[in-house]
Amino acid sequence: MGKQLALISFFGAVTLLLPLLCLAQGETDDAPATYIVHVSPFHKPASSPTHLHWYASTLRSLPHRPAAHLLYDYSRATSGFSARLTSGQAAALLRLPFVLAVLPDRRRQLHTTRSPAFLRLSTSSGLWPLSSFASDVVVGVLDTGIYPSRASFVDDSLPPPPSSWRGSCDAGDGFNASFCNRKLIGARFFYKGYEAARGPMNETSESKSPLDTEGHGTHTASTAAGSTVAEAGFFQYARGEARGMATKARIAAYKICWKSGCYDSDILAAMDAAIADGVNVISLSVGSGGFSPAFYRDSIAIGAFGAARHGVVVSCSAGNSGPGPRTAANIAPWILTVGASTIDRQFPVDVILGNGSTYVGVSLYSGDPLDSTYLSLVYAGDYGSRLCIPGLLNSTMVAGKIVLCERGGNARVEKGSAVKLAGGAGMILSNDAGSGEELVADSHLVPATMVTHTSGEQIKDYIKSQASPTATFVFRGTVIGDSPAAPKVAAFSSRGPNYRAPLILKPDVIAPGVNILAAWTGKNSPTDLDIDPRRVDFNIISGTSMSCPHVSGIAALLRGAYPEWSPAAIKSALMTTAYNTDNAGEPIKDLATGAESTPFVRGAGHVDPNRALNPGLVYDATTDDYLAFLCAINYSPEQIAVFTKYEISVNCSDAALATPGDLNYPAFAAIFSSSSDVITYKRRVRNVGASAAVYEAKITSPPGVDVTVTPSKLEFDAAGESLSYEIKIASLADAAASGGQAFGSISWSDGTHEENELQFPAKEELYGIRSAVESMLSDMESLPNCDGSESSLALDLKQ
Ligand SMILES: *[C@@H]1O[C@H](CO)[C@@H](O)[C@H](O)[C@H]1NC(C)=O
Ligand SMILES: *[C@@H]1O[C@H](CO)[C@@H](O)[C@H](O)[C@H]1NC(C)=O
Ligand SMILES: *[C@@H]1O[C@H](CO)[C@@H](O)[C@H](O)[C@H]1NC(C)=O
Ligand SMILES: *[C@@H]1O[C@H](CO)[C@@H](O)[C@H](O)[C@H]1NC(C)=O
Ligand SMILES: *[C@@H]1O[C@H](CO)[C@@H](O)[C@H](O)[C@H]1NC(C)=O
Numbered sequence: 001m002g003k004q005l006a007l008i009s010f011f012g013a014v015t016l017l018l019p020l021l022c023l024a025q026g027e028t029d030d031a032p033a034t035y036i037v038h039v040s041p042f043h044k045p046a047s048s049p050t051h052l053h054w055y056a057s058t059l060r061s062l063p064h065r066p067a068a069h070l071l072y073d074y075s076r077a078t079s080g081f082s083a084r085l086t087s088g089q090a091a092a093l094l095r096l097p098f099v100l101a102v103l104p105d106r107r108r109q110l111h112t113t114r115s116p117a118f119l120r121l122s123t124s125s126g127l128w129p130l131s132s133f134a135s136d137v138v139v140g141v142l143d144t145g146i147y148p149s150r151a152s153f154v155d156d157s158l159p160p161p162p163s164s165w166r167g168s169c170d171a172g173d174g175f176n177a178s179f180c181n182r183k184l185i186g187a188r189f190f191y192k193g194y195e196a197a198r199g200p201m202n203e204t205s206e207s208k209s210p211l212d213t214e215g216h217g218t219h220t221a222s223t224a225a226g227s228t229v230a231e232a233g234f235f236q237y238a239r240g241e242a243r244g245m246a247t248k249a250r251i252a253a254y255k256i257c258w259k260s261g262c263y264d265s266d267i268l269a270a271m272d273a274a275i276a277d278g279v280n281v282i283s284l285s286v287g288s289g290g291f292s293p294a295f296y297r298d299s300i301a302i303g304a305f306g307a308a309r310h311g312v313v314v315s316c317s318a319g320n321s322g323p324g325p326r327t328a329a330n331i332a333p334w335i336l337t338v339g340a341s342t343i344d345r346q347f348p349v350d351v352i353l354g355n356g357s358t359y360v361g362v363s364l365y366s367g368d369p370l371d372s373t374y375l376s377l378v379y380a381g382d383y384g385s386r387l388c389i390p391g392l393l394n395s396t397m398v399a400g401k402i403v404l405c406e407r408g409g410n411a412r413v414e415k416g417s418a419v420k421l422a423g424g425a426g427m428i429l430s431n432d433a434g435s436g437e438e439l440v441a442d443s444h445l446v447p448a449t450m451v452t453h454t455s456g457e458q459i460k461d462y463i464k465s466q467a468s469p470t471a472t473f474v475f476r477g478t479v480i481g482d483s484p485a486a487p488k489v490a491a492f493s494s495r496g497p498n499y500r501a502p503l504i505l506k507p508d509v510i511a512p513g514v515n516i517l518a519a520w521t522g523k524n525s526p527t528d529l530d531i532d533p534r535r536v537d538f539n540i541i542s543g544t545s546m547s548c549p550h551v552s553g554i555a556a557l558l559r560g561a562y563p564e565w566s567p568a569a570i571k572s573a574l575m576t577t578a579y580n581t582d583n584a585g586e587p588i589k590d591l592a593t594g595a596e597s598t599p600f601v602r603g604a605g606h607v608d609p610n611r612a613l614n615p616g617l618v619y620d621a622t623t624d625d626y627l628a629f630l631c632a633i634n635y636s637p638e639q640i641a642v643f644t645k646y647e648i649s650v651n652c653s654d655a656a657l658a659t660p661g662d663l664n665y666p667a668f669a670a671i672f673s674s675s676s677d678v679i680t681y682k683r684r685v686r687n688v689g690a691s692a693a694v695y696e697a698k699i700t701s702p703p704g705v706d707v708t709v710t711p712s713k714l715e716f717d718a719a720g721e722s723l724s725y726e727i728k729i730a731s732l733a734d735a736a737a738s739g740g741q742a743f744g745s746i747s748w749s750d751g752t753h754e755e756n757e758l759q760f761p762a763k764e765e766l767y768g769i770r771s772a773v774e775s776m777l778s779d780m781e782s783l784p785n786c787d788g789s790e791s792s793l794a795l796d797l798k799q
Contacts, residue, residue, distance in 0.1 A: 034105035039080035043098035077271035077303035107261040126610035131560035133248035140279035143217030145255035147521035148179040152226030155182035167277030172209025186252030193265030222519035224549035225249040235366035245553025264299035271303035283552030285545035287329035317544035319494035323592035340513025341487035349449035354470035361449030374470035388415035399423035413527040416444035430456020438491035438591040485584035491592035496600035505667035513547030568621040578605030631656030687716040702742035
């Protein structure tokens with residue numbers, strides 16, 4: 001590989017650098033806002049006994065001293081602090097030689113069970129028993145907190161927490177320290193950034209404690225590491241035994257999300273605490289909505305880098321902004337980025353029209369059924385509100401009828417409640433074109449079902465063409481089976497190419513994220529609607545927020561099986577053993593189009609936990625490799641210093657990878673700039689099999705592209721040995737003019753470890769993408785708040 005990072009004295013480098021300042025939105029000099037201040041810790045003067053003293057005295061030295069107020073100090077996920085500052089004070093901080101960046105705080109959103117069986121996890125063989133169910137592993141779930149009294153968090157006969165555990169169980173409103181046990185070993189809450197931005201929280205409607213009053217955090221924590229619960233289900237649906245992925249792993253809940261969002265300053269504080277407490281895996285179903293910010297301005301990317309340096313796996317949701325291209329969030333190469341797909345369980349409803357046609361939808365409606373008689377059917381767009389916004393439907397016209405509403409604009413369950421409030425008898429919710437064939441089940445308050453876009457258009461035609469259209473529903477309960485085939489990628493699942501680093505394929509993998517059953521809070525209804533009086537132990541919801549904790553739990557199992565593996569090795573094992581065919585033996589489909597998904601949609605494929613236990617070869621990477629990658633994407637020394645804090649200094653003229661595509665990543669992407677382009681990447685693989693082995697490459701070249709690997713045979717003399725190879729990706733002249741994208745794969749096989757498949761989207765909009773990306777970047781960065789997208793949390797998918 002020959003790429004080495006130069007270690008140079010940080011003192012020498014500091015004075016050369018210009019730090020970054022972005023103004024918070026709407027900032028004026030006299031209105032304080034929260035800023036995150038990244039600091040090189042080595043400049044602490046001897047006169048300050050601690051970093052905290054140093055930060056406090058730094059703030060005291062600023063002009064207009066009373067306004068500056070310290071919220072948090074950070075020492076592991078990053079180094080520095082967050083504080084309330086005026087823009088004048090922020091600018092003054094930047095003049096200090098040890099300040100690396102001053103970034104405005106940003107708001108994020110939150111992005112069975114059947115899934116263990118669908119993932120083929122078994123108590124008698126494979127990853128579960130071989131990892132001891134991850135009993136020594138701690139999963140930190142950064143989310144809306146936890147509702148501790150659920151059966152998923154019972155500590156049935158677990159031994160004491162691992163001796164490395166240093167966390168705490170913090171009491172607060174509605175949450176006592178005694179609520180923690182040997183399953184839920186830590187519970188903390190971080191609200192200073194939230195209150196600084198929004199004012200004091202309303203303690204009647206939310207709890208200033210680790211208590212989950214929303215439901216999302218209880219759901220994700222129980223998915224990652226919930227104990228076995230014998231009689232679970234949501235009303236009559238999905239009944240049976242529920243289990244998390246890592247049934248014996250310990251949960252540490254870090255509440256970072258509040259009623260009106262999750263703030264970067266709080267997220268960083270929780271990551272900092274989680275690293276110090278000794279978590280092994282951070283599960284973060286949170287991120288920006290829309291296009292991802294640059295890594296050096298993305299607090300989750302910065303904190304995740306700090307976590308990776310400490311050996312912590314960071315698993316994140318890709319976001320629910322699909323199906324448009326480049327929508328994936330949390331796309332730094334050191335993050336495990338998870339998209340959402342279906343499992344082989346449906347909650348079907350037949351919609352039978354008066355003319356005899358039947359369309360299959362899905363629903364979790366659990367109240368009284370419709371009269372079996374056919375009811376009048378109307379289109380909401382004819383009576384005030386195509387989207388069924390509460391208060392806009394004409395109740396004279398919809399009372400007693402089934403109403404066809406369209407998806408988008410407001411929450412799906414809110415459309416059902418709008419129909420109910422207007423006196424409607426039932427609802428058909430039709431997908432818009434973007435959500436296509438995706439069917440997301442909801443526990444509506446009226447008899448209701450979602451149907452595909454195609455079905456919805458035909459039902460609309462039927463309504464238009466009939467003098468007195470009618471319809472009825474037949475609820476068919478829970479159906480497990482191969483039809484429709486699974487997995488399929490959800491239309492909402494955010495997609496690649498990677499908006500910030502197109503040569504790093506994202507998302508990494510897909511995992512179950514549609515109609516997932518897991519534990520729920522007793523403090524909120526399953527629909528999150530105030531008019532819904534129901535309280536449930538388990539709920540069924542959808543989103544990449546649900547797929548992320550599946551992979552976090554599986555990563556915990558791998559950590560349990562291989563305590564010495566790095567986060568990159570765990571990710572590599574998950575990616576190279578992922579599969580790409582559904583249970584009908586066909587390529588995994590994309591629900592947005594109904595067509596075959598591509599690696600930009602499904603990443604390396606669907607996780608296969610048992611195979612990940614035995615990947616044969618792994619593509620490892622260290623912090624130094626990631627820094628060499630940052631050099632290769634042309635980050636300036638001051639941007640890179642946001643990650644290193646000068647603890648490691650990088651001289652990019654020595655250290656940079658020849659191309660970002662040279663990062664030792666378990667996937668490839670190439671962009672051709674001419675029809676005769678030949679692109680060469682280096683890779684290094686480690687034999688994690690038991691002994692000597694000979695691997696041979698099998699290549700499926702993308703159409704119009706010639707792929708060769710040198711050497712094509714890797715002969716390992718022993719376990720643990722690493723060997724390098726080179727991959728050459730050549731555009732074939734005759735195909736070049738066509739443009740577009742093409743995909744292939746390479747698999748290294750030793751006869752035992754068969755299909756270590758690597759996806760490589762080889763041609764991506766042949767001549768277009770690089771300039772397109774660059775112009776998008778420059779548009780975004782010209783914005784005064786340095787960020788083109790209002791960040792948003794992949795809370796469960798409500799719309
Ligand atoms: C929590 O602690 C408070 C104060 O010690 C006590 O009054 C309350 O009963 C406890 N709640 C539970 C559920 O144990
Ligand atoms: C706080 O929340 C409660 C319950 O939702 C509500 O009744 C009350 O009006 C809120 N108080 C304020 C000051 O907003
Ligand atoms: C509802 O529809 C009826 C019948 O078309 C009409 O008379 C009435 O004005 C409408 N109400 C509203 C609020 O639009
Ligand atoms: C019912 O009406 C829809 C819409 O006009 C049409 O597509 C469908 O073929 C009709 N079904 C029958 C059985 O005629
Ligand atoms: C970085 O390395 C180059 C080449 O080795 C050298 O010329 C340059 O002075 C170094 N820069 C710094 C800041 O040390």
